[in-house]
Amino acid sequence: MAPAGTAPAQAAGAAQPAGGPTPPAEFGTDWHDPVTPAPAIATPPTRACRVVLAVAEFRDFTPYRGDYTPPTGCGHSAWAKVVLRLDGKVKGRQYDRLGHVAVGGVEVLRTSTPQPSPDGITWSVEKDVTRYRDTLARPQPVEMLIGNVVDDTYTGVIDVTVTLTFYAADRHTPAPDTPDRVLPLTSPAVTTPRNTERLLAEVYATGSGGGCEEYWYLTTPTAAPYSCKADGGGPHREVRISVDGRLAGIAAPFPTVWTGGWSNPFLWYVTPAPRAFDVQPVLYDLTPYAALLNDGRPHRIDVTVAGVPAGQSGWSTPTNLLLWQDEARTVVTGALTRHQESAPTGHSRWTPAAPGTPHRLDTEGAHRLTVSGHLDTSHGRVTTTVTRSVRHDSVHRWTDGESSDALDATWTDEESVTHGPVTTRTTRTYTMNGETTLGPGDRLRTVLSLGDRADTRTLRGGRTLTTGRLDDRYTGDATYTANVPRDQRHAVGTTTARHRLYGSMAPGGCYDRTVGTVQGTVTVDRRHC
DSSP, rough: OOOOTTTOOTTTTSSOOOOOOOOOSSSSSOOOOOOOSOOOOOSSSSSSEEEEEEEEEEESOOOOEEEEEEOOOOOHHHHHHEEEEEEOOOOSSOOOOOEEEEEEEEEEEEEEOOOOOOEEEEEEEEOOOOHHHHTTTSSSEEEEEEOOSSSSOOOEEEEEEEEEEEEOOOOOSSSOOOEEEEEEEESSSEEOOEEEEEEEEEEEEEEEEESSSGGGGBBBOTTTEEEEEEEOOOOOOOOEEEETTEEEEEEEEOOOOOOTTGGGGGTTSSSOOOSSSSSSOOOEEEEEGGHHHHTTTTTEEEEEESSTTOOOEEEEEOOOEEEEEOTTTTEEEEEEEEEEEEEEEEEEEEEOOTTOOOOEEEHHHHEEEEEEEEEETTTEEEEEEEEEEEEEEEEEEEEEGGGGGEEEEEEEEEEEEEEEEEEEEEEEEEEEEEEEEEOOGGGGEEEEEEEEEEEEEEETTTEEEEEEEEEEEEEEEEEOOOOOOOGGGOEEEEEEEEEEEEEESSGGEEEEEEEEEEEEEEEEEEEEE
């Protein structure tokens, strides 16, 4: 089997060569290892040092704990790049599991696992973790957990190795600008350095844990006859961050689909949904609040998920603070000068089923926030203004008994950050359109398409400096017989995953790869740039 994330060498634009593997008539006991069409992380041609971060077998909810020591042969801390790699293997029968890796309390990876074949699979995940240079520059405790259950039915032991590869900087490949400090938000109370001149927060927000918040985008108000309810509400969610009780940032959560999602694991055996193996954090620019935080006192920073019923669990929001310091000042002063918020909306309207028509839930939600502040730094007064606007629109249709269950949803998250003379504008769009039906003979079919798109433009004085685009799309159609032993499911399925990067987001300005599968066999692996 080809290792996960790799493809046979072939000319750009070429399809899988003739004479390649012929798909079976249905899924068997083995299939291709998981593969994503995203590019490998570009690394410089400099000296490299590899450190093993964790080696573990996960059978239960006991975390791996170890110690990390920085490498000595690639510079002290000013590395050109640091790449984390997780290599995993599992066989037998097992659910998808959520996991994380933390170094010095700083979460550096949030991930989920593929579901295995009886014969076994291997997979890998790579992530650029250069921004955690401050944490990685000194010895640290390591914790990793992929919570798992192993018994007579679920036999898959998850075996993983996690490494860090450090690439030395030189005059041709200098070290990038990275945060001077990285602080894990282990409690709401935090004291930041008094000379902070830039402050970001990253939140690894995931609805997970096996309850209905794992499928938050499908939940309904209490009155609607549906199996997953959000008491008194519906599926609208918003990830919020506050400073001393005042709203400081808003974001649309990404609708992650894990590898058992939409009641159909055959969709995900080879091509996982976007971000399933590498959960991307929500990023907030909190620089307008830096002057308030620079007073040397503890301040409260809270992360909440609006729309989750009171007292209900199901969301995880580990958070890191990324800080840049003014080396020429011991204290940086300034002020928060503007805080303007629209009234948040989030409403669901249920229309009961009628003869010939299904139940229908229409949901819409929106919110807008602008904050601005200035800092008097050693290089002059710098003003930062952040404007963010989020919106969610969805239509959920289902029949009594949920033999048909369909969703058409779009989330948008538009952000503008002006820091001094430079403005960065980002528009993120997430889409989900799918339906699961249970037909005669308990044949369960899921047809689904997912989209993850981001357009970014950086300007200086109104003049465009850079543009970039991410367009990550997935489509799948899989059918199997439900409520029977695994070897009697007679499953079939096709999937297509296409990952495109343009402009500043791609080396050379363009990356475009498509991976297609039939019954777990890779039938298309095409590069277009």
